[in-house]
Amino acid sequence: MLIRIKKKSDAQENQVTSESIYLNRRQFMQRAALSTVAMTGAANLSAAIQQGNTRAVSKQLASHFSSIASTSYGADEKVTPYDVAASYNNFYEFGYGKDDPAKLSENFITDPWNITIEGAADNTGVFALEDVVKDYQLEERIYRLRCVEAWSMVVPWIGVPLSSVLKKFKPTSNAKYVYFETLHDPRQFPGQRGGNIEWPYREGLTIAEAMNPLAFLSVGMYGSILPNQNGAPIRLVVPWKYGFKSIKSIVKIRFVEEMPQTTWNMLAPSEYGFYANVNPGVDHPRWSQKQERRLPGGFLLPNIIDTEMFNGYQEEVGHLYTGLDLVKNY
Ligand SMILES: Nc1nc2c(c(=O)[nH]1)N[C@H]1C(S)=C(S)[C@@H](COP(=O)(O)O)O[C@H]1N2
Ligand SMILES: [Mo]
Numbered sequence: 001m002l003i004r005i006k007k008k009s010d011a012q013e014n015q016v017t018s019e020s021i022y023l024n025r026r027q028f029m030q031r032a033a034l035s036t037v038a039m040t041g042a043a044n045l046s047a048a049i050q051q052g053n054t055r056a057v058s059k060q061l062a063s064h065f066s067s068i069a070s071t072s073y074g075a076d077e078k079v080t081p082y083d084v085a086a087s088y089n090n091f092y093e094f095g096y097g098k099d100d101p102a103k104l105s106e107n108f109i110t111d112p113w114n115i116t117i118e119g120a121a122d123n124t125g126v127f128a129l130e131d132v133v134k135d136y137q138l139e140e141r142i143y144r145l146r147c148v149e150a151w152s153m154v155v156p157w158i159g160v161p162l163s164s165v166l167k168k169f170k171p172t173s174n175a176k177y178v179y180f181e182t183l184h185d186p187r188q189f190p191g192q193r194g195g196n197i198e199w200p201y202r203e204g205l206t207i208a209e210a211m212n213p214l215a216f217l218s219v220g221m222y223g224s225i226l227p228n229q230n231g232a233p234i235r236l237v238v239p240w241k242y243g244f245k246s247i248k249s250i251v252k253i254r255f256v257e258e259m260p261q262t263t264w265n266m267l268a269p270s271e272y273g274f275y276a277n278v279n280p281g282v283d284h285p286r287w288s289q290k291q292e293r294r295l296p297g298g299f300l301l302p303n304i305i306d307t308e309m310f311n312g313y314q315e316e317v318g319h320l321y322t323g324l325d326l327v328k329n330y
Contacts, residue, residue, distance in 0.1 A: 115132050
């Protein structure tokens with residue numbers, strides 16, 4: 001299945017991929033036997049992608065993963081190898097090292113998983129993860145992810161548009177912002193037993209940002225469910241903003257009237273703003289944002305590339321900021 005989205009960031013449709021290219025043959029045969037796997041022409045199989053992951057889809061999302069729609073988002077991008085995207089992570093709940101999340105998240109419990117919906121909406125309450133996403137077709141979208149630390153990757157996410165999910169809860173006219181929280185559980189998250197961060201990790205978007213078609217709630221990547229270190233079982237992906245906005249392992253969504261407090265802004269407001277739009281014209285106080293290091297690889301050409309305004313998604317999101325001073329509102 002192919003969802004046609006006509007945007008400049010789209011690429012030729014003959015390069016559109018499907019989840020099947022991420023699966024090794026054995027796993028693919030198993031899954032094909034179990035269910036109808038959505039397939040489109042999967043022409044150029046890169047060895048790195050084929051290595052993919054071999055994780056099973058958990059019970060709660062299994063039926064949903066039987067059909068994943070390809071989209072043309074990022075079809076011209078060179079996808080970062082799975083092993084890199086799943087081993088070089090920021091997830092401070094598991095530690096500050098880039099390899100801590102992969103090493104320490106193996107036993108993280110993601111099933112069952114509930115999400116609490118609160119605030120300025122008609123349909124609030126506690127919802128099981130599967131009930132939050134089941135009404136919507138899962139899509140694969142290849143997005144660039146640009147960390148404020150000036151590294152970047154390209155990830156094939158699987159998920160649903162954030163706007164679809166939010167509309168289901170019927171936000172009222174008082175809902176000017178959407179606030180998100182990660183699970184707070186120091187027994188499972190060693191990082192939450194101390195440190196400078198006021199847990200839980202929290203993030204937020206304006207309602208217009210949240211309703212923008214690019215904003216995505218991801219439950220998977222590289223053809224299967226999210227690895228724990230990447231924010232299982234559900235995380236936000238806002239590709240035009242620095243990576244820290246893409247909050248992981250979400251348990252709470254609250255519709256609010258005032259701009260919410262967000263983790264990195266609380267920690268260092270002069271370094272990390274609420275908007276955090278990728279912007280090569282606004283340097284971090286301690287380093288330049290004009291370029292980035294595309295993983296894998298070090299600070300050497302050709303891994304060093306120019307950073308683009310809104311991470312290259314200007315056409316899709318630029319209108320959200322008309323009249324806003326993007327230097328002051330970094
Ligand atoms: N709960 C939580 N979400 C988080 C973080 C975190 O430490 N905790 N790190 C953020 C940062 S700084 C980045 S760059 C991305 C990294 O996502 P990835 O590990 O899937 O590449 O997750 C973001 N979401
Ligand atoms: Mo980041």
